[in-house]
Amino acid sequence: MTAADTDIATTRSRSLGRDRFLARLGKAEPWLRIIGLGWSVALVKAALGESPRTHLRQVWRELAVPLLAILAFLTVWGALAPQVRTSLGTIPGPAEVWQEALKLHEDARIKAVKKERHRQRVAERNRQLIAAGQPEKVRDIPYTGAPSFYDQIWTSIKTVFFGFALAALIAIPLGILAGLSPTASAAMSPLVQIFKPVSPLAWLPLVTIIVSAVYVGNGGLFSKSFLISGITVTLCSLWPTLINTSLGVASIDKDLINVSKVLKMDTVTKLRKLVLPSALPLIFTGLRLTLGVGWMVLIAAEMLAQNPGLGKFVWDEFQNGSSQSLARIMVAVFTIGIIGFLLDRVMYALQTLFTFTNDR
16 A cells, blocks of 8 residues: 555545544534533534534534623622621622532531531440340431531422422323313312412411421421422422413324324323423423422522521521622522522423434
């Protein structure tokens, strides 16, 4: 083989490898877009020489412009914050909020160490009791220290998913029933219109009274404050899923319904084969809205129910009134916003995975 033939073979091999890489990148692109990294595909394609001008414009639009907008926001915030004076001092700027976030992280690390030491002491005590022949005295002594910021984040996430799951279990079957039956839709419509606008601040006292009456005692799987917050989230957030599910089921092609009658499908088969696959995109849209509404409602519910999550953290800092309180509240605000964004991305990824959209 001559040197020219070797060069041609090498060029073909590189071209084939490049094409394979671009094909794999194309398959990954919809998922990267879901998590906000679509610009990375355009950047790689531009680096490989594939329409660099077009792809660099995409990188500018999807990466550079948002970064510049964030930089402008931080600049304006940093310039205006010292001009606003409150009873607790001036509004903290970006640097002060970042420092307070680092302090909360360090505080969480210290509390995690204390919690682990407590667990080890309890385990050692129980081992000694078993070795001494006193197994009846073995018990789990819970850690009673104050929760860390990360513990409160985790509590809020658990609470919102509890309320979200309960809302989905109620709303999806009712939505399917309303979509299949005009009579059921007519019966539910006034109730939906009445209860949909009700604020969590109105639901919370009722839920508190009912849960306190029914859930007697301090034992059980869930604490009262957790149940109160979770049920309030459910009552305020189930409506988008119910409405979208009903709309999705009602908009199924009538020809498909007629085919199910010709094939004499039973109700379960019709739901599984026709109704749910056709209505799934709108059901997921409703679920995304429900989760977003639930996350917003949760913070107010936790404030009043004293569920030890982010809402209680904000309320405690407001009540504390120290010079660090404003910065800590702003850390919580950014945390709430970032988690809300991530929850929406998770739901969007699930929707893309199960509904066969055009992006795939």
